[in-house]
Amino acid sequence: MSTNIDALVDALPSLWRGIVVTIELTAGGGLLAFLLAVVLGTAVRVRSLPIRFVVRVLIEFFRGTSLVVQLFWLFYVLPLFGYQLDPMLCGVLALGLNYGAYGAEVVRGALDAVPAGQLEAAVALNFNARQRLTRVVFPQAWAMMIPSLGNFLIHLLKGTAFASFITLQDLTAGIVDLQKTTGATIFSFGIGLVIYFVLAYLVSLLINLAEARAKHRLGRGPSLREVLRFRPASADTVRGGVSL
Secondary structure, three states: OHHHHHHHHHHHHHHHHHHHHHHHHHHHHHHHHHHHHHHHHHHOOOOOHHHHHHHHHHHHHHHHOOHHHHHHHHHHHHHHHOOOOOHHHHHHHHHHHHHHHHHHHHHHHHHHHOOHHHHHHHHHOOOOHHHHHHHHHHHHHHHHHHHHHHHHHHHHHHHHHHHHHHOOOOHHHHHHHHHHHHOOHHHHHHHHHHHHHHHHHHHHHHHHHHHHHHHHHOOOOOOHHHHHOOOOOOHHHHHHOOOO
16 A cells, blocks of 8 residues: 555656646636537527528537547547647647537527517617627526536536547546556546546536626625625525625
8 A cells, every 4th residue: 555655646746747737628628618609509599591500510510429539530630631730739629619519509598598578678778689698698598507518517627538549648647657557446546536526526616606606696696705605695685686
């Protein structure tokens, strides 16, 4: 056991570098996925049939193909056509495209779930299409889509493990190296489970805070200050909806 601990201590710098790569992939892929989800999820609702058709094809293609295959295409196949991408860029693109396609359906569903009366009120106030979307529809849809998008972000975090297939030394690669050094499979991958759990839990906490803030801005829940203090909001605060 002491030998395994010594090997773990020696592997800490490598594991830390792997954690940093994993966080970078998660942040970059998550940002790209969110942008694509918003653009595609909004575009699929437009009246133009050609635009809806193109957007639907993109969503179904990236949602219906394997993340691993997409990684391999970007890293191993594109060079055959004269395009050599950096491994980190390949990882971010594959994660963003794959999970962005899934997220687009979440965005579409949340936008469709906003009550029609809200749109009618915005029209009555003479809001144009952009104002209706940005000032009435999206703020309400945002509170509804955060939990599902948060789940996808956690899935994306775990999906970064495939980055080792394209030579990136991420957390999974570091865990595999530790297993080869110690020969202790249970110990090495047990360490990996704990680290991934901690990272996913931190992401979950951030998502919960974002959801609490979004709901509070709509007057539907406590403020972030009250959430962080673990103190229930007063009835006046819930009714008033004053944001931080």
